[in-house]
Amino acid sequence: MLQCKDIRSGYGHLPVLHGVDLEVSAGEVVAVLGRNGVGKTTLLKTLAGALALRSGRLDLDGEDVSRLVAHRRARAGIAHVPQGRGIFGRLTVEENLTVGTRAAGSRARKTVLDEVFSFFPVLRDRRGETAGNFSGGQQQQLAIARALCGAPKVLLLDEPSEGIQPNIVHEIGALIPKLAQQYGIAVLLVEQNLDLVAHAATRCLFMDKGRIVHAVPTSALSDENLLKNLLAL
Ligand SMILES: Nc1ncnc2c1ncn2[C@@H]1O[C@H](COP(=O)(O)OP(=O)(O)OP(=O)(O)O)[C@@H](O)[C@H]1O
Numbered sequence: 001m002l003q004c005k006d007i008r009s010g011y012g013h014l015p016v017l018h019g020v021d022l023e024v025s026a027g028e029v030v031a032v033l034g035r036n037g038v039g040k041t042t043l044l045k046t047l048a049g050a051l052a053l054r055s056g057r058l059d060l061d062g063e064d065v066s067r068l069v070a071h072r073r074a075r076a077g078i079a080h081v082p083q084g085r086g087i088f089g090r091l092t093v094e095e096n097l098t099v100g101t102r103a104a105g106s107r108a109r110k111t112v113l114d115e116v117f118s119f120f121p122v123l124r125d126r127r128g129e130t131a132g133n134f135s136g137g138q139q140q141q142l143a144i145a146r147a148l149c150g151a152p153k154v155l156l157l158d159e160p161s162e163g164i165q166p167n168i169v170h171e172i173g174a175l176i177p178k179l180a181q182q183y184g185i186a187v188l189l190v191e192q193n194l195d196l197v198a199h200a201a202t203r204c205l206f207m208d209k210g211r212i213v214h215a216v217p218t219s220a221l222s223d224e225n226l227l228k229n230l231l232a233l
């Protein structure tokens with residue numbers, strides 16, 4: 001489904017990604033972990049096309065999408081929920097979601113809203129309300145819902161647990177693998193909350209200084225010594 005080979009990118013004169021290789025299959029949830037500043041957000045931005053690839057190759061379903069700009073990658077099926085969510089606070093829930101359906105093109109626009117509401121009943125109840133007044137957790141749910149409105153093949157989630165209450169973190173942790181399996185979405189989840197990772201992901205990639213330096217099955221996270229070593233890289 002999603003495959004990248006030797007991806008490099010950065011900001012101005014600052015190189016950040018120094019050759020990232022990874023693969024995520026349809027229906028699979030893969031977590032990316034690592035200390036602050038190692039390049040996790042930069043990786044997702046690069047995959048989404050918000051930041052240009054300097055070299056390397058990105059394939060979606062075997063097709064090279066490396067040269068597509070962000071909105072074309074979204075159309076091709078790569079949805080990005082950025083760190084900090086990026087929803088439109090002055091728009092209503094429904095308006096935010098309608099923006100999300102644009103990425104779907106003709107693929108799914110009609111049925112998608114009802115389907116998305118079935119996963120997020122709170123959003124259906126508040127569909128006419130302005131999103132800016134919502135709690136952090138509800139805004140995160142809206143951001144994920146908006147991404148789903150594009151009927152994506154790949155979902156890139158950047159720290160969905162950041163600044164939200166534990167009960168919603170649990171809900172999101174249960175929801176992510178469900179969405180992945182039901183729709184065959186390949187999910188790449190950047191996350192520092194190990195509890196969420198343990199619930200949602202089957203594999204974990206550890207990043208350090210712009211590279212993936214270790215890959216372990218999520219079950220290995222229960223080994224505290226190993227985890228300490230991996231996170232202190
Ligand atoms: N817009 C930017 N312009 C210049 N440098 C940036 C920019 N965004 C990030 N960086 C730098 O790129 C490097 C990687 O940052 P990135 O945000 O990808 O890290 P991260 O792993 O997501 O960290 P965190 O866990 O804090 O979210 C850091 O050195 C950071 O200072």
Ligand SMILES: [Mg+2]
Nearest residue numbers: 040041042083
């Ligand atoms: Mg980040």
